[in-house]
Amino acid sequence: MASFTHQCGVNYIMHQFTHGKLTNPVTEFPVLIPGLPPLEHQDLPYFGSNIPYQFAHICTQFSNVNQADYVLVNTFYELEKEVVDEFSKHLPVLTVGPTVPTFYLDRRVVDDKEYGIAPADNDPSICLNWLNSKPARSVIYASLSSIRSASFGEKQLEELALALKNSNYYFLWGVKHFEAEKLPKNFKEEASDTGLLVPWTPQLEVLSSEAVGCILSHCGWNSTLEAISLGVPIVAMPQFLDQQPNAKFIQDVWKVGIRVKHDRNGLATREEIGRCIKEVMEGETGKEIKENAMKFSNLAKAAVSEGGSSDANLNYFVGIIAEISPEISNICTDLPYQF
Numbered sequence: 001m002a003s004f005t006h007q008c009g010v011n012y013i014m015h016q017f018t019h020g021k022l023t024n025p026v027t028e029f030p031v032l033i034p035g036l037p038p039l040e041h042q043d044l045p046y047f048g049s050n051i052p053y054q055f056a057h058i059c060t061q062f063s064n065v066n067q068a069d070y071v072l073v074n075t076f077y078e079l080e081k082e083v084v085d086e087f088s089k090h091l092p093v094l095t096v097g098p099t100v101p102t103f104y105l106d107r108r109v110v111d112d113k114e115y116g117i118a119p120a121d122n123d124p125s126i127c128l129n130w131l132n133s134k135p136a137r138s139v140i141y142a143s144l145s146s147i148r149s150a151s152f153g154e155k156q157l158e159e160l161a162l163a164l165k166n167s168n169y170y171f172l173w174g175v176k177h178f179e180a181e182k183l184p185k186n187f188k189e190e191a192s193d194t195g196l197l198v199p200w201t202p203q204l205e206v207l208s209s210e211a212v213g214c215i216l217s218h219c220g221w222n223s224t225l226e227a228i229s230l231g232v233p234i235v236a237m238p239q240f241l242d243q244q245p246n247a248k249f250i251q252d253v254w255k256v257g258i259r260v261k262h263d264r265n266g267l268a269t270r271e272e273i274g275r276c277i278k279e280v281m282e283g284e285t286g287k288e289i290k291e292n293a294m295k296f297s298n299l300a301k302a303a304v305s306e307g308g309s310s311d312a313n314l315n316y317f318v319g320i321i322a323e324i325s326p327e328i329s330n331i332c333t334d335l336p337y338q339f
Helices: 008-018 051-060 081-087 125-132 154-165 203-207 221-229 243-253 270-282 284-304 309-324 326-332
Strands: 002-004 071-073 093-095 139-143 170-174 195-198 212-217 234-236 257-259
Touching (some): 008 081, 008 243, 081 093, 093 309, 139 154, 154 270, 203 212, 203 221, 212 221, 212 270, 221 243, 221 284, 234 270, 257 270, 257 284, 270 284, 284 309
Parallel strands (some): 002 071, 071 093, 139 212, 170 195, 212 234, 234 257
16 A cells, blocks of 8 residues: 555656656656646646755655555545546555545544644644634735745745735734744834734634635645635745645646746746735636635535545545454444544
């Protein structure tokens, strides 16, 4: 058994690289892969400055996947139907997502509200109380990676900060200490009337707040799938790895968000970020995006509900394992809900 935490489309792209269907670097565009939209350079996984090492590391994860009896993927069939159907011709794919705590989906386990990972020294009530004081759909939630190596440079952070400040919307921004040091001088104080900056946010609770109108996201798959599951439109600012193809699907396939464009110097300007925010929050395209976001949210909840596509796949998989190992069957009978 193999388990992949990226979207099925990204796994399929990497499978094409690993098994010789695509060469690295890619030299001809658009890239045409059955089940996927035409892909340009900016839509492919990007491995940063250490491309050979990163690429080789990722490829090792796919080198023997053909030996797996089943491949579990954290997505749901209704989100990636065409990709899953095509990828399943190569591997025995089972979609089992979204693997989001059930409180936010079908509520089969009402106290299943978090992943169990949270900094001990951060008080979630600070941002939640602030959100509760704001009108419905009036807040931009900015969540752009928690990894130091993925942090924006000082100039990009300045453009992002000023885009939020000038947006005329409230904003909640999760800013790590290593990013806060690079913000414009006195930004936090000058933006305090409309913005709240905190080092950590309880993301699922934030996304489920009626005050949130969109998420400004780096498009990591966990954040993307959480936003989709909770029906929150996305302003996409991908940086590297799987974030690039995730942003492609967000804008052009699922149509649940808008991708920020970069100028010739690779900078996302305050004007461009502001344009995307405004379009999602109040533009004509934003209306369609909101409708699609709610559509896929409902489909995500249906997928994990009893009899849904992901629920059925998990039932099937657990049944196979139980046949092999009766001990597994005994464990499953003690779970809060039955497969």
